[in-house]
Amino acid sequence: MGRRSSIATYQLLARVTVVGLCVLVVAGAIVRLTGSGLGCDDWPNCNEQRFIDVSTGHAAIEQLNRLLSAAIGVPTLGLAVVALRATRRGSGLRWPAFGVLATVLANGVVGGIAVRRDLHPALVQSHFLLAMASIALALVALRRAGAALDPGPEPTAAPAPGGGLDGALVAAIGVLTALALVTGTVVTGAGPHAGERDVRRFGFDIGGVARIHSGVVIATVLVAGALAWRLAARDPLVLRSSLSAWTFVAMVQGAIGYAQYFTGVPELLVAAHVAGATLLWVLTVRMALEARSRSVAGAERGRPADRPGRFAGSAGSVV
């Protein structure tokens, strides 16, 4: 296989991995929201009697989720194998692929321990957050493959969004969105959707933690507004379309968040909230990677020609 076609395969596997992981997160939420978290009360066997059991609705839902988890192992493993066999060390394509594999395997173990520990909320929370780490790493892999296949046009003399204050604002949006995910999982851990009746919950007041969660979201949206204001006066349009998509999804997600809070967290809205959180995370990571690529390009521009940058000319030149 030529180097280009290897990277194209890597790119395809990274894309399938991102989509598969997002589907898996929503499927995991459906397990929780249908109260099927202990549909299989053992791991890796479904229960003491059977490895696979679909004899009840709850068991079938949990079983389907386990099947999906196993299926996502295929592109994940494929990505790591292609990275090892067909990319150069130092190309920047290996570590994100290995990172995805490591976090997905670790999450299989966390999921198993969560079942064996009767869905302790801290374990369910870690399961969700580790999946977000896998998605971020898969997006890094995808971005790096794209940059290796198409390094893009020569940088122009235009100012580089992504550097300086713009870069700091994008980084702040990333950190605050991650904090929104963490606080959201705390609200879930204190709320009624445990995945099974009568399992342990965080002892926090749900109204209090929901207020902290929505406060973090409001702070994130304010930072995004400041970035939009700075970018509005700018030419070219870089980062602006990423930020518009981010803002749109954040607004819809916030509206779903308030709607579910004031209507007693109905399952359908909570499922939509989990899907929205996952999509928003994808857009956040993509925006951060885009900003970083701009600032790297900007730094390269200011560098003397005889001192190539760390990223210059390599397969993973621009994240």
Ligand code: HEM
């Ligand atoms: C950018 C906007 C937001 C993001 C990214 C976000 C993210 C999340 C996440 C990741 C969870 C945990 C899902 C899980 O563990 O399965 C969650 C739960 C929750 N969020 Fe948000 N959220 C946002 C806005 C809001 C707002 C504005 C509210 C209003 C109060 C809100 C209320 C809730 C509630 C009540 C839960 C618990 C649902 C349950 O019982 O499972 N969210 N959120």
